[in-house]
Amino acid sequence: MASTTKKGLLLNAEAYIKKVDGITSQSQGFQNQFQFIRTHGSYEVKGIDFLLNKEFNGFTGWLSYSLSENNYYFEEFSPQNFHNNIDITNVVSLGLSYDFNRFKLSSGFNWHSGRPTTLLVENEVVSNQEIQYDFPNNSRLDEYFRIDFSATYTFQLSSKLRGFAGFSIWNLLDNKNVYNKFYRLDRDFEIEKIEQTGLGFTPNITFRVSF
Numbered sequence: 772m773a774s775t776t777k778k779g780l781l782l783n784a785e786a787y788i789k790k791v792d793g794i795t796s797q798s799q800g801f802q803n804q805f806q807f808i809r810t811h812g813s814y815e816v817k818g819i820d821f822l823l824n825k826e827f828n829g830f831t832g833w834l835s836y837s838l839s840e841n842n843y844y845f846e847e848f849s850p851q852n853f854h855n856n857i858d859i860t861n862v863v864s865l866g867l868s869y870d871f872n873r874f875k876l877s878s879g880f881n882w883h884s885g886r887p888t889t890l891l892v893e894n895e896v897v898s899n900q901e902i903q904y905d906f907p908n909n910s911r912l913d914e915y916f917r918i919d920f921s922a923t924y925t926f927q928l929s930s931k932l933r934g935f936a937g938f939s940i941w942n943l944l945d946n947k948n949v950y951n952k953f954y955r956l957d958r959d960f961e962i963e964k965i966e967q968t969g970l971g972f973t974p975n976i977t978f979r980v981s982f
Contacts (some may be wrong), residue, residue: 781824790815793809796845802953803889804904805848812845813853822934829870837862854887854908869923873925882919885911888952893964902954902962917969918943928980945972 792813796805818839825832839862841855861884868877887908896903922940928934942948951967 779826781822783822784819786819788815788817791876796848799843801856802951803907804843804844804902805907808848808936810845810847812848813844814843815968816839816841816855830867831870833865835864848907850906852876853906856908858887858908860884877921878919881915882917883915885913885915886950888912891954891962897956897962899961900956900960902956912949915948915950915969916946917941918946923977932980932982935976935977935979935981939975939977941973941975942969942971947971 790813794814795811796810796812801808804834805929818841819839819926821836823834831882838861841858842852843855863880863882865880867879868878887912889907890905890910892903892905919939919941920943923935923937923955926934926936948969949966950969953965955963955965957963975982
């Protein structure tokens with residue numbers, strides 16, 4: 772780990788290697804050919820994180836970037852080694868906030884490369900009432916992208932009461948983010964594709980009184 776601070780500027784870098792043994796396959800949320808197999812295995816993640824933070828004239832800005840590789844090992848699976856379900860190679864976060872008297876404005880940018888997903892074999896066939904999958908976690912979902920915005924104001928209602936009002940928007944650009952995709956069989960044993968997406972454009976209003 773390396774870190775330096777100068778004139779309100781913070782720069783930090785950290786590299787890591789972590790291996791976890793004794794995980795169970797049923798705890799990993801598999802929704803492919805390994806969904807109903809119960810066994811033990813491990814995973815190993817290698818990565819490096821960078822953080823840049825700067826304060827100036829009421830503004831605070833930060834930028835973070837993560838690069839990592841996360842792989843499973845299950846001796847009883849075939850193949851034995853493949854990408855972890857939550858292996859995300861690149862992650863970027865960018866934020867900016869501004870404080871003025873009792874007002875605070877903030878915005879954030881979040882992006883990461885797609886999560887692993889398992890596709891079907893080329894002909895998308897069902898054999899013995901089972902879906903035929905391709906190599907596990909060998910493909911990727913689309914990239915994730917989201918911009919958020921928030922504004923808050925703190926004020927005095929009386930000598931003993933303080934108010935807090937806030938307004939925020941999650942996913943300002945209403946971007947469609949698919950965070951999970953899997954397949955299942957319907958009642959007629961036809962393959963059905965399921966896509967799970969994050970929240971779209973979502974406004975929130977907050978009001979709180981403290982004493």
